[in-house]
Amino acid sequence: MPAEHARIPARSADAGATAPTQGVLVVNLGTPAAPTAAAVRRYLAEFLSDRRVVQVPRLLWWPLLHAVILPLRSPRVAKKYALxxxxxGSPLAVHTRRLAAAIGERLPGVPVAHAMRYGGPSIADALRELQAQGCARVLVLPLYPQYSxxxxxxxxxxxxxxxxxxxDAPALRMVEQYATDPGVVDALAASVRAHWQVHGRGERLLMSFHGIPQRLVDEGDPYSAQCHATAEALAAALGLGHGQWLVTFQSRFGREQWLQPATDATLRVLAGAGVGHVDVVCPGFPADCLxxxxxxxxxNAEIFxxxxxxxxxxxxxxxxxxxxAxxxxALAQRELDAWR
Known part of the structure; x- marks a missing residue:
């Protein structure tokens, strides 16, 4: 499945312009600025206020979020970040910054910046940074291999x-997904093989993806299908047969049904069935994070x-x-070359 780009109603470069300077903006989800309750609360307030993330009427959600969820959840999450x-800084911020720099080293003459959807640096600030470097159009590459x-x-x-x-916004084009990009799949397979060579191979390989509510998939969100496509491509690259690998979903939030099977529940089942050693890879997370x-x-290691x-x-x-990188x-360069 090739990468796709979004049709964003942004300003285009002038029709008469020739070879406008192109830039790349790498975007990740976001992270608190510090492992403290106050910083986590600010981050979660922005994240959980996004209607794409929580689709509950504001009249109901706002009091619950600010009076119950943020006061209770922020200190607990801050302790997790501290670990x-x-x-x-935050692993997600550190790895995203390093990855963007590494991509930039491979795209001579193309300015590359990074941003976070929630928290900083913001997308708007990063676009201004690229525009200050002369970029008339910017390819936006969200670090979400699977579209949701x-x-x-x-x-x-x-x-x-x-x-x-x-x-004064530059022209924008966004990569919507790269779930089965051959280069990324090959990199994942090489990483798994290298891990096995050093640490030995478990009896099962779990490919754990972030979950979303099942309702969204029922309404047409392609995320689940793209997760399975990534997993199948990785399993094929590793030469794994039936029963040697599983797809699971983690990070459930709220009470409604999310994608199944759940990673933690699957680990309990495997342990109960006598499986002693499992390997877990997270192909939907390009950068390590909480x-x-x-x-x-x-x-989940403790659960197992x-x-x-x-x-x-x-x-x-x-x-x-x-x-x-x-x-x-290479993906960014293909997209830039195709942008006419």
């Missing part, structure tokens, strides 16, 4: 707003052991690995 925080209305479409919302209201480093590598399993081995995200730079 994985790096000297340079909860993530990719939210970035498109911001770009659409900038395109309508920004009198959901991979704390939820999978720590929390408590259920009778011996060891869960987490395979890190690709982050700024050379093969990952190569693949995304």
């Amino acid at each position: 994985v925080w790096m000297d340079e 209305t909860t993530t990719t479409a939210s970035v498109a919302d911001v770009l659409e707003h900038i395109g309508r209201d920004g009198t 959901e991979t480093l704390e939820e999978i590598a720590l929390q 052991r408590a259920a009778g399993g011996q060891a869960l081995s987490y395979i890190p995200s690709l982050n700024d690995a050379p093969a990952h 190569d693949a995304l730079a």
